[in-house]
Amino acid sequence: MRALTLARVGERAGYSRGIVTHHFGSKQALLERLSRATQAGFVPGLEGLPAGLDRLLRLIDGYVGALGQVGVFNRAFLLLWAEAATASELAPTFRERDDAFRADLRDDVHAGIADGTIRPDLIPAEVAVAVVGQLRGIGLQRLLDPQAVDTEGLRHAVTEHWRRALSTPTRMV
The missing domain is CATH 1.10.357.10 (Tetracycline Repressor, domain 2)
Structure with a gap:
């Protein structure tokens, strides 16, 4: 996670480097949203x-x-x-x-x-x-x-x- 950057996430997703920053604002916000989304409705x-x-x-x-x-x-x-x-x-x-x-x-x-x-x-x-x-x-x-x-x-x-x-x-x- 330490090497993760928002620019790299945007690039890997096939979008501009700034789109992830625009939608999430920070790496912490992206990780929190992702972790909450992956935990929802497990059972x-x-x-x-x-x-x-x-x-x-x-x-x-x-x-x-x-x-x-x-x-x-x-x-x-x-x-x-x-x-x-x-x-x-x-x-x-x-x-x-x-x-x-x-x-x-x-x-x-x-x-x-x-x-x-x-x-x-x-x-x-x-x-x-x-x-x-x-x-x-x-x-x-x-x-x-x-x-x-x-x-x-x-x-x-x-x-x-x-x-x-x-x-x-x-x-x-």
């Missing part, structure tokens, strides 16, 4: 579902499934997310999005504990960090070596892992 179909175990498991299944279709946006997201670990201009945007992702997961765990579908001994913040870590890790592995990561097989395995790890004993039956 469709969750809107309106009540928080809890079922929503959490559907999110996990959908996320791993989406990794199987590493298109331009998914690939851009994963590359930018990995770059954010060392690029100060990207870190705030991705930190904000990861915070929101973990908050949604915490809400699902809290709701599942409240309705009795998730074990009450679990700490929602820890579950959220573990889920995000696993999902992002699978994504990075898929990005590095797509042939080595069977996302369709993993969808079931990962979702079932979390179902067993989170469910109350009566829910697992």
Whole structure:
């Protein structure tokens, strides 16, 4: 990202050197727009579902499934997310999005504990960090070596892992 210039982006896109500056104003604004656009709607179909175990498991299944279709946006997201670990201009945007992702997961765990579908001994913040870590890790592995990561097989395995790890004993039956 450090070598990225707005002039170079314009040239690579086949436009004038100044068009990107005209539309975005700064490299930081371009990167923020790109990172937000690549994160939108990664797992469709969750809107309106009540928080809890079922929503959490559907999110996990959908996320791993989406990794199987590493298109331009998914690939851009994963590359930018990995770059954010060392690029100060990207870190705030991705930190904000990861915070929101973990908050949604915490809400699902809290709701599942409240309705009795998730074990009450679990700490929602820890579950959220573990889920995000696993999902992002699978994504990075898929990005590095797509042939080595069977996302369709993993969808079931990962979702079932979390179902067993989170469910109350009566829910697992």
